[in-house]
Amino acid sequence: MSEQFSPTAGMQNGFDLALLPTLTPHEQAVVERRQRLLGPSYKLMYQHPVEFVRAEGVYMYGPNGEQYLDCYNNVPSVGHCHPRVVEAVSKQLATLNTHTRYMDEKILNYTEQLVETFGGGIGNVMYTCTGSEAVDLALRIAKFNTGGTGIIVTDYAYHGITTTVAAISTTMGKYVPVDQHVRTVRAPYAYHAEPGLDLGERLAADIEAAVADMQRHGIKFAGFIADSIFSTDGLLPDPTGFLQKAIEVVHKHGGVYIADEVQPGFARTGRNFWGYQRHGIQPDIVVMGKPMGNGLPIAGVAAKPQLLADFGPKVRYFNTFGGNAVCISAAQAVLDVIRDEGLQENCHQVGNYLLDGFKSIAKQYPSIGDVRGAGLYFAVEFVTDPQSKAPDQDLTTKVVGGLRERKVLISTTGPHENSLKIRPLLCFQKAHADQLLETFADTMAAVTAGKA
Ligand SMILES: Cc1ncc(COP(=O)(O)O)c(C=O)c1O
Incomplete structure (x- = not known):
């Protein structure tokens, strides 16, 4: 099958349609029906789905x-179908499910508890339905506050699927080009680095060079975004602290540091609730999603209040389903379960x-x-x-x-x-x-x- 039409293009561990004859008759029928009804964008995982x-x-x-x-x-x-999440969601769905344009203290109670987890600086949370929407909004906030358009990402990063976010996602392949205002830096890959190399120094130097390159091309720097555990870059947790110098350089050049916590957030990395906390840094913006509602579509952007002070009144933002009462009840149950079950x-x-x-x-x-x-x-x-x-x-x-x-x-x-x-x-x-x-x-x- 030619690369151009490969059904797995851009997705790891995807099922290759060429293997269809190896499946059982039932599996073949389901795959063919998916192709017919959902179209070719939908990919299955594994060589044997x-x-x-x-x-x-x-x-x-x-x-x-x-x-x-x-x-x-x-x-x-x-946990799949966790009873406390199921109960909270079912109860809320049978009581009230509406948007953020009415007063409802449940979203405030939840936000207060969420804000406490960031450990200072971050004070406001805006809710979305997906991680991609959250990254998209974070980029808008960064660009609004800096007046810049230049974004720095690591060289094999995935941040989501909106037009703007796909254009900063370096994993998307040749048919989804990276935006011309985006510069890439090498991910801090300890296993492949020369022995003794300070990965934090190198990342900071790469960011310096990327900002300089933007300046040469008349592009104003807006910010640096990184998945704090570098999931798609290969999962790069160590050595802790390698993000510290990066954030200093970003701030020196007037940029905004966006921590993408869609993967490492909500206690995934164990010792810390957020992945960036492993590195002892305090980002300007945190984006989160995936495990936030244990399956309900809730994601969010948490920011330093000063970044929203001017943006909020001037840029209209309403997300119909973002932060609705049912999703908030799921998110609250998730926080409760993480705490109560240790x-x-x-x-x-x-x-x-x-x-x-x-x-x-x-x-x-x-x-x-x-x-x-x-x-x-x-x-x-x-x-x-x-x-x-x-x-x-x-x-x-x-x-x-x-x-x-x-x-x-x-x-x-x-x-x-x-x-x-x-x-x-x-x-x-x-x-x-x-x-x-x-x-x-x-x-x-x-x-x-x-x-x-
Ligand atoms: C690091 C990271 N950021 C953002 C996203 C986008 O989230 P969503 O799929 O909810 O739009 C993903 C999704 O896999 C992700 O891994």
Whole structure:
């Protein structure tokens, strides 16, 4: 199949339609029906796509009751169909569901609690339905306040799908060009850096150079946006602190620092509630989404009040569904569950256990070049040889497929699609971690038989 028409273009671990004949008659019928009704933009995951009919806690279930361990989804992070979320949403849906143009103290109560988590500086929250909308709004706020248009991003970043946001998303491929006012900097990739290199210094220097380049082209710098855990760049958690110099340079040049917390936010990284807090920085704007409502469409932009002081009165912003009462009730339930069930501490404890487990399995396989992670978010990077660190995408795909056949769901990340992306739910217990590690060990043994 030609690259131009590849059904998986731009998406990692996507099903290739060329494999249709390998599926069961039922699966073929569903895939063909999707193609016919939803059109070609919709992609399925895995070389052998999977069908689900229900979910509960950390498990998802197929049509015949097959049980899959969810180690991938970053939306139902407090647990699939968590009873407290279900109850809060159902009750609110049966009571009142309306928008933000009427007085309702529930959104205020929630916002007060959310603002406390940022630890100073951030004081206002605006609600949207998706992370993309939140990033879009954050860019507008940054551009309005600075009078600039120049945005800096890392070289394999994904921030969302609106026209403006797709144009700052460097992962989108050649048919979605990066905006001419965007400059890219190298992601702080410790595994691939020369030994001894200070990644924070390099990032700061790259930002300096990008701003200088903008100036040469008559572009005024508006801001720098980064996913605080660099999910698509390959998942880059260490060393903590490497964002500190970056924020200094951004501020020196009058720019706004936007922390994209759509992935690492809401306790995902364990020790901290927000990913940027791992680096000891205080952003100007924080964007969040995904796990915020455990599946209800709620996302948001949290900002320093001074950035909204002039923007708010001058720029009309109303988001019909953003922050509606039902979504706020879901978001409130998520915060309550994280607190009441101690999920942040759980994430830290079970996360460390899993990281040690992956590292210990990695010792048996030279093809595993690196294992990294924070909280319950891990990458396992495959290389053809540990010296050259050349990517082994083929092996990565096989391991993802092998885990899927053994009913454990993960995916891939990184510019070369050669890192496993493992992101278990925050309510993962040690027994689930053991199931994941044992299945990973079995899969590695099977996939590398005769090779490792
Ligand atoms: C880092 C990051 N930012 C923004 C988004 C966009 O969020 P949404 O899909 O809710 O529009 C995503 C989605 O995957 C993301 O990973």
